[in-house]
Amino acid sequence: MSKLWGGRFAKATDALVHEFNASLRFDVRLAAQDIVGSQAWARGLVGAGVLTQEEADTIIAGLEQVGDELANGRFQFDPGDEDIHTAVERRLTEIVGAVGGKLHTGRSRNDQVATDFRLWLLDAIDQVAAMLTDLQRALVASAEANLNLPMPGYTHLQHAQPVTWGHWVLSHFWPLVRDQERLAQVRQRTAVLPLGSGALAGTAFPIDRQALAHELGFTAISQNSLDGVSDRDFAADFLYAATMIGLHLSRLSEQLILFSSSEFGFVRLDDGYSTGSSLMPQKKNPDTLELTRGKSGRLLGNLVGLLTTLKGLPSSYDKDLQEDKEPVFDAFDTLSQIIPIMAGLLRTLQLRPENMAKQLEPNLLATDLADYLVKRGVPFRQAHHLVGEVVQLAENRGVPLTELTLADLQSVSEKFGEEATAVFDIETSLSSRAIIGGTAPQALQAQLAAARQQLG
Numbered sequence: 110m111s112k113l114w115g116g117r118f119a120k121a122t123d124a125l126v127h128e129f130n131a132s133l134r135f136d137v138r139l140a141a142q143d144i145v146g147s148q149a150w151a152r153g154l155v156g157a158g159v160l161t162q163e164e165a166d167t168i169i170a171g172l173e174q175v176g177d178e179l180a181n182g183r184f185q186f187d188p189g190d191e192d193i194h195t196a197v198e199r200r201l202t203e204i205v206g207a208v209g210g211k212l213h214t215g216r217s218r219n220d221q222v223a224t225d226f227r228l229w230l231l232d233a234i235d236q237v238a239a240m241l242t243d244l245q246r247a248l249v250a251s252a253e254a255n256l257n258l259p260m261p262g263y264t265h266l267q268h269a270q271p272v273t274w275g276h277w278v279l280s281h282f283w284p285l286v287r288d289q290e291r292l293a294q295v296r297q298r299t300a301v302l303p304l305g306s307g308a309l310a311g312t313a314f315p316i317d318r319q320a321l322a323h324e325l326g327f328t329a330i331s332q333n334s335l336d337g338v339s340d341r342d343f344a345a346d347f348l349y350a351a352t353m354i355g356l357h358l359s360r361l362s363e364q365l366i367l368f369s370s371s372e373f374g375f376v377r378l379d380d381g382y383s384t385g386s387s388l389m390p391q392k393k394n395p396d397t398l399e400l401t402r403g404k405s406g407r408l409l410g411n412l413v414g415l416l417t418t419l420k421g422l423p424s425s426y427d428k429d430l431q432e433d434k435e436p437v438f439d440a441f442d443t444l445s446q447i448i449p450i451m452a453g454l455l456r457t458l459q460l461r462p463e464n465m466a467k468q469l470e471p472n473l474l475a476t477d478l479a480d481y482l483v484k485r486g487v488p489f490r491q492a493h494h495l496v497g498e499v500v501q502l503a504e505n506r507g508v509p510l511t512e513l514t515l516a517d518l519q520s521v522s523e524k525f526g527e528e529a530t531a532v533f534d535i536e537t538s539l540s541s542r543a544i545i546g547g548t549a550p551q552a553l554q555a556q557l558a559a560a561r562q563q564l565g
């Protein structure tokens with residue numbers, strides 16, 4: 110096996126070491142970016158007076174052919190190819206001859222890989238953002254279809270106050286808005302060009318880095334070459350953003366798993382999005398949701414793994430940095446599965462309002478009864494206590510709150526008047542929460558409009 114860097118070596122690399130050192134297995138995913146980045150570099154070398162226009166044209170056309178071979182699977186890898194960068198350069202030189210050996214002037218794989226990786230991630234971020242937008246549309250559509258459908262709201266997974274399906278489903282929309290913001294920030298920090306940093310000290314040829322950045326779609330250039338070759342903040346930022354997306358989908362999954370259980374029965378998963386049991390014929394399992402919940406662990410693992418790799422590295426490039434790509438690729442692949450699946454699951458989800466209605470029991474209105482006393486001048490803390498006594502009275506009698514008579518209520522406090530029992534109405538309770546962000550119909554209309562506006 111011949112190595113691009115073999116000049117000073119008297120002996121071949123140990124086979125296990127070659128395997129260990131090689132990254133081709135996974136960085137082959139950077140092929141398209143390596144070609145584009147190399148073509149831009151060739152143009153830069155013309156500007157710097159290193160290549161003639163003719164030499165650059167030959168190299169650029171040769172790279173085009175290498176790119177085609179890689180894209181259509183006809184590229185013949187050589188056992189000596191260490192990574193995608195060496196494979197491309199080796200093949201280029203086979204195609205165009207010795208002039209191919211001029212391409213790497215002033216460039217190092219250190220600034221090359223950082224450039225390729227950023228280019229790849231810019232595209233990946235755009236894809237994730239688009240998938241997220243589609244999921245957000247599915248959530249909005251679900252909210253729209255059943256905006257005012259009453260259901261019990263929970264805190265501590267205990268009956269709390271009535272809310273609506275639209276309100277609940279939109280509570281999973283806004284976290285994704287924040288995820289989109291995070292992705293946009295990651296994108297900005299990723300769009301910084303390291304090319305021109307060389308191995309660590311900067312290129313000794315007068316390359317126009319601004320022009321390179323512009324050509325490759327970067328919005329800024331790195332200002333310190335040592336930092337340029339070793340900065341992987343953008344990868345960690347992406348993994349954090351990915352982890353947060355995973356976490357949000359995990360929480361949504363968890364709740365839908367509960368809601369689809371026999372105990373809740375609020376929703377029914379479409380057959381296309383659930384699976385059966387090999388033993389129990391009656392089972393319909395929410396495997397898709399459970400796997401989505403489980404994948405959040407893997408996303409977090411990728412983040413922690415990379416952060417641990419980066420911690421304690423001396424400045425500039427160290428081979429540890431080769432460990433940056435697999436967690437990012439894995440996070441992207443994971444998101445590319447779970448986001449579209451969640452969107453499809455939501456679009457086919459059936460609601461079971463009859464089971465939601467069964468759970469709309471009077472205790473959910475205890476706060477409304479306390480609010481009623483407040484409107485009659487009772488300090489809230491005292492009202493809270495009095496309604497607590499009313500709840501206890503009903504519990505002792507074994508009847509729902511709504512079955513207490515006015516006399517019962519007045520036995521606890523004479524502040525209760527004739528109209529007190531009028532608060533025992535789900536619709537009244539819902540519509541009283543008309544504040545921005547609340548569960549009243551007009552507040553939900555406004556929230557839906559705000560959500561749609563986010564989607565542009």
Ligand code: ARG
Pocket residue numbers: 132136192218219222426428430431432
């Ligand atoms: N495959 C390497 C990586 O992914 C490319 C950079 C290698 N640089 C070096 N000096 N060995 O990081």
